[in-house]
Amino acid sequence: MSKLRILVPVKRVIDYAVKPRVNKAQTAVEKNNVKHSMNPFDELSIEEAVRLREAKKPVEDILAFSAGPAKCQDTLRTAMAMGCDRALHVVEEKQELEPLGVAKLLQKVVEDEKRNLVILGKQSIDDDANQTGQMLAGLLNWPQATQASKVEIDESDNVTVTREVDGGVETLRAKLPMIITTDLRLNEPRYASLPNIMKAKKKPLEKKSLKDYGLDVENRLKTVKVQEPPPRQGGGKVEDVDGMIAKLKELGAL
Amino acid sequence: MPPLNRCLPALRRIRLANATFERSIARQTPRLPALPAYALLPQRRWQHAATASASQETSNEDEAGQPTPSKQIKYTSDSYPDLKRDSRFKQLDEADVKHFKEILGSSGSLIDGVTQDAQDDLEGYNADWMRKYRGQARLVLKPTTKEQVSGIMKYCNEKMIAVNPQGGNTGLVGGSVPVFDEVVINLGKMNKIRSFDEVSGVLVADAGVILEEADSYLAERGYIFPLDLGAKGTCQLGGNVATNAGGLRFLRYGSLHGNVLGVEAVLPDGRIFNDLFTLPKNNTGFDLKQLFIGAEGTIGIITGISVHCPQRSPAVNVAYFGLDSYEKTQQAFREAKKKLGEILSAFEMMDGAAQKLYAKANGAKLPLEGEYPFYCLVETSGSNGEHDEAKLNDFLEHVMGEEIVADGVVAQDETQVQSLWACREGISESSQHFGGVYKYDLSIPLPELYDLVPATRQRMEDEGLLDAEDDAKPVMDVVGYGHMGDQNLHLNVVMRRYDKKVEAALEPWVYEWVRERQGSISAEHGLGLAKRNYVGYSRDEEMIKLMRQIKQLYDPNGIMNPYKYVSGG
Numbered sequence: 010m011s012k013l014r015i016l017v018p019v020k021r022v023i024d025y026a027v028k029p030r031v032n033k034a035q036t037a038v039e040k041n042n043v044k045h046s047m048n049p050f051d052e053l054s055i056e057e058a059v060r061l062r063e064a065k066k067p068v069e070d071i072l073a074f075s076a077g078p079a080k081c082q083d084t085l086r087t088a089m090a091m092g093c094d095r096a097l098h099v100v101e102e103k104q105e106l107e108p109l110g111v112a113k114l115l116q117k118v119v120e121d122e123k124r125n126l127v128i129l130g131k132q133s134i135d136d137d138a139n140q141t142g143q144m145l146a147g148l149l150n151w152p153q154a155t156q157a158s159k160v161e162i163d164e165s166d167n168v169t170v171t172r173e174v175d176g177g178v179e180t181l182r183a184k185l186p187m188i189i190t191t192d193l194r195l196n197e198p199r200y201a202s203l204p205n206i207m208k209a210k211k212k213p214l215e216k217k218s219l220k221d222y223g224l225d226v227e228n229r230l231k232t233v234k235v236q237e238p239p240p241r242q243g244g245g246k247v248e249d250v251d252g253m254i255a256k257l258k259e260l261g262a263l
Numbered sequence: 264m265p266p267l268n269r270c271l272p273a274l275r276r277i278r279l280a281n282a283t284f285e286r287s288i289a290r291q292t293p294r295l296p297a298l299p300a301y302a303l304l305p306q307r308r309w310q311h312a313a314t315a316s317a318s319q320e321t322s323n324e325d326e327a328g329q330p331t332p333s334k335q336i337k338y339t340s341d342s343y344p345d346l347k348r349d350s351r352f353k354q355l356d357e358a359d360v361k362h363f364k365e366i367l368g369s370s371g372s373l374i375d376g377v378t379q380d381a382q383d384d385l386e387g388y389n390a391d392w393m394r395k396y397r398g399q400a401r402l403v404l405k406p407t408t409k410e411q412v413s414g415i416m417k418y419c420n421e422k423m424i425a426v427n428p429q430g431g432n433t434g435l436v437g438g439s440v441p442v443f444d445e446v447v448i449n450l451g452k453m454n455k456i457r458s459f460d461e462v463s464g465v466l467v468a469d470a471g472v473i474l475e476e477a478d479s480y481l482a483e484r485g486y487i488f489p490l491d492l493g494a495k496g497t498c499q500l501g502g503n504v505a506t507n508a509g510g511l512r513f514l515r516y517g518s519l520h521g522n523v524l525g526v527e528a529v530l531p532d533g534r535i536f537n538d539l540f541t542l543p544k545n546n547t548g549f550d551l552k553q554l555f556i557g558a559e560g561t562i563g564i565i566t567g568i569s570v571h572c573p574q575r576s577p578a579v580n581v582a583y584f585g586l587d588s589y590e591k592t593q594q595a596f597r598e599a600k601k602k603l604g605e606i607l608s609a610f611e612m613m614d615g616a617a618q619k620l621y622a623k624a625n626g627a628k629l630p631l632e633g634e635y636p637f638y639c640l641v642e643t644s645g646s647n648g649e650h651d652e653a654k655l656n657d658f659l660e661h662v663m664g665e666e667i668v669a670d671g672v673v674a675q676d677e678t679q680v681q682s683l684w685a686c687r688e689g690i691s692e693s694s695q696h697f698g699g700v701y702k703y704d705l706s707i708p709l710p711e712l713y714d715l716v717p718a719t720r721q722r723m724e725d726e727g728l729l730d731a732e733d734d735a736k737p738v739m740d741v742v743g744y745g746h747m748g749d750q751n752l753h754l755n756v757v758m759r760r761y762d763k764k765v766e767a768a769l770e771p772w773v774y775e776w777v778r779e780r781q782g783s784i785s786a787e788h789g790l791g792l793a794k795r796n797y798v799g800y801s802r803d804e805e806m807i808k809l810m811r812q813i814k815q816l817y818d819p820n821g822i823m824n825p826y827k828y829v830s831g832g
Contacts, residue, residue: 026677042577046676087675200630200672200679203582203663 010164011185012069015058016124017093018115019051019075021084022135029135031235038135038235047084050130052091052198053191057160058128059092060196066162070094074118076111078102082214089209090201096214097122099222108136110226112144117222119149125186126168131156132190142190152183156192336390336397339442339792346826348443352425355402355444359424363404366414372452376401388447391440392433393695393702395761396792398441400427405452409529409566415448416564417533425822428560430502431473433494435702438559438791439502442826450501453566456480465524465541467569470501487575489516493688501565507557509787511688514748515608515644516573519556526552527567531818541569554813559789560824562817576608576644578651581680582659584671585635589713592637594667596709596747599641602658606651609642610748611687614716617694617742620757621686624693630672630683639668639747640687690744690755697739699758701765703773704751706783712752715776716743719754719769726768737762751786774800795831 023029024044032039055073062068073088075081076099085096099114106114119127132139146153154170158178161169166185171178173192201209219226247253257263340346353359355377367373374384381401389398406412419426427445434440441447450471457467464486468477475495478488490503492510502508504526507519516522525540538552555565586592596610613621615636622629631638645651655673662668674680694700707715720741723729730736739759745752756769774784778800785794785801798807810829814821821830 024677026681044677046678049676049678090675197628200583201675202631203584203659203668203671203673206673207660207663 010067010162011125011166012067013061013126013162013185014069014122014124015061015071016115016119016122016127017051017054017058017071017073017088018111018127018129018141019055019073019084019088020048020130020133020135021045021075021077021081022048022133025049025134031237035234035236036232045080045084047087048130048133048135049198050132050134050191050193051088053193053195054128054130055088055091055093056196056198057157057189057191059199061160061162062092072097072118072122072124074115075099076101076106076114085214086206086209087201089212089214090206091199092205093212095212098214098216100216100218104226104228106226107228107230108138108140109144109229110224111141112148113224113226114219114222115141115145116148117224119145127188129188129190131192142188146188149186149188151186151188153188153190154181154183155190157189158192158194160189160195336394339396339398339437339440342396343442343792346442349425349821349825351423351820352443352445352822352825353423355424355446359418359422360402362418363402363415366411366418367404367406368411372405374403374405388429388432388449389440391437393435393700395699396437396440396442398427398447399444400441400447401444403447403449405449407452409453409527409535412448412529412564412566413533413535415446416529416531419446419822420532420820423820423822425825426564427824428505428564430471430499430505431494431497433498434502434506434791435704435788436785436791436793438506438789438824438827442792445825448564450499450564450566453501454499457567459484459486460541463541464572464574465569466572467525467539467541467567468500469567470499470504470565472500474498474500474503481572482575485575486572487512488572489522489570490519493691500568500570504556504568505558505560505565506789507787509746509749509751511609511611511746513746513751513787514610519570520553522571523552523556523568524571525569526555526565528555528563528565530563531820531823536563539567539569543571554817557789559791559828561814561828562823564823574646576606576646578646578648579608579642579644579680580651580655581643581674581683582641582655582671583630583674583683583686584639584641584662584668585631585633586637586639586667587635587669589637591667591669592639592713592747593709595639595641595662598662598665598667599658602661603641603643603654606643606645606654607641607748608644609640610746611640611744612713612747613638613640613687613690613744614713614742616740617690617744617755618686620740620742621689621693624696625685625689627685627689630686631670633670635669638686640683642684687744690742691753694742694755694757697757698760701756701758701769702788703754703756703769703784704786704788705754705773705777706750706786707752707777707780708782709747709750711780712745712747712750713743715752715754715773716741718776719756719773722768722772723756723765726764728762728765728768734759737765749786771797771800777801790828790831792827795827795829798829798831 024046027044029038058071071093073085073093073096075085082098085098089096129142142155156172157170158173159171167182168187169182171180247256357378360375360377363373374381376385388403389400404415425445427441427447429439429447429449432439453469453471455469456472459466461484477500481488489512490508490510491512492508504519504523525538527539528536530536555563592612599607599610618629618638643651643655674683723738723741728736729738737759738756740757742755743752774797777784783801784797807829
């Protein structure tokens, strides 16, 4: 079985438990002074990579990757506290990268770092694009299994992935190298333990810029307008059964 | 916008409920299926409030609408045969109901079990949520204004009708439900926030506002309610003040005696006690409102309050530790105070048994891999995330380096913050999941705080009442947890079913144990019915005499929440 050299890209997004607000200019979601955390699907990717190692698969190393402002390093430290060995941060303060830009960047990283397995979250909870993994597979011309709920790797490099589809599960098999994107039922991510948080501080975190990869990642999409969904209409109350029947008749339900 | 701290517990509940639901289906353990389906849902009580947040009286009606458990709760009058209905109190008749209807008019509402059968509708107001107390009230009044409350009280005082004021009915000592046929006056319909000053942070609200709703309202404005407790989704501000609730933010923000600036209440004779002051300082004579804080509805009904609310801290961090001994827990607390200083906002202690119980009742996984005899939850909140993090890191490095804590985790996101808090807040619900619980809420000096738990376990074993596996024994486990920062221990004796033998072995033994250590037999839960006979363990005769004089002065006819509080023998 070949040694596994895993790449886990992670994204820093607005915390799952925070209700996002649209900014006054209706151009984007308000991000200042809002709690950010790791994209929950990416936590699943890390957990799965770490579990492969714990299951005594020949994992050579697990590299966490993120692109974006300096704050992404907190996210990478969390990734290392959860069990990644080292981290790579492509610092980009101004521009928000689109899935294609990220996929191109990841392609370079995969080649540079000689990765043979990339585990990505199926989507980030801020853009919900669900594209990066697929685009990366296309660029690399590797097999892909999206929305994985179970991953198994055997002695002859066969990767069997169970994925949830409408009304059941689908099982795919392919040989390494491979792209996997994770879905919620894949595993339950661990907490970052104190000793591991301490250790993570000493793990290597390499910083690079887009220039280092000589990439053109110009954005191709333009956000026209961002709007909040219409507020939910509150329910009404009726005094008694007669009131309810009258109301239902009024609404044409009876 | 301010981070939502813990004001989105709904998510956590959904997660927990999902996990429990899935697990209960996945592995059918022999015990779980025997329980009615609703028992599998953790924190079902809060869930009702969360889903029915549109108005608070729905949450009350939800209680009434809950599936009737297979086993009826015993009437309080049957489980306390020494209690006799005071014959001075009038039995309700049709004329009384008619009069109350007139007072309430169309705005208020009433559940009438006097002239018709309303047993099912009344049940939620008669039974407490621990399923330990059950009154026989036949009339529930839900006024909407203080004038209505005043009219009701005036009439009751003249006619000698006993009343039982009620908020969210989440009390733990049987103070919120009637004993016999007292009229329940439920404040649930007085649920408006009257005003909020964004500069001073003073909130004026009706007594029936649900704590969680008040806190969410404040969160939107960057403030926080100085009180937080497990039942926040159901309990009401008036009840919180009337019982002087303590809770999880006590360490940081102190007692309601300090935070409540004003009280509006209706006295037993219908007079309105109007002290809804909104400024922090007022040294003009006796501070009478303090008497209502913690009076448990025995000298008047609180209808409105003004509270001083602190600024909400935008940066909240939560860490959860496993420790090898109680000594280490104390050390960790000392270090937390030293290293975290002003940002320390909670220090909670749970013993290993309490955490196992939580995991078992909820089908949840504990945050740490290994098992430890003690666990702590530390919360910091401050105004500057980076500054707090630096302090917290310094603290964590120190306690790990010195081997004060054996293992620990730090929440990396809001969801984890909530799951870690669930490990602490969920214990109370879990402890009655298996049939019932005897709860003791005690103030004990820190060095001896935990000694009571092993002592109680020993006593239960010696009496042959405890066995973790054997269903023939009434006691399943003895767990201890609490607000370490406030020297407040919650001792829970987890029952398979209520048993008088257990009660006899515990009381007054626990109280004697606490008295020997100059503690308090009720730190934050109050006296209610459960502890009315044990006040003497924490207060001397002279003090009790003075308390009774105050009761006599305000409520000469004794119609307010009778049989409870300081009325005991």
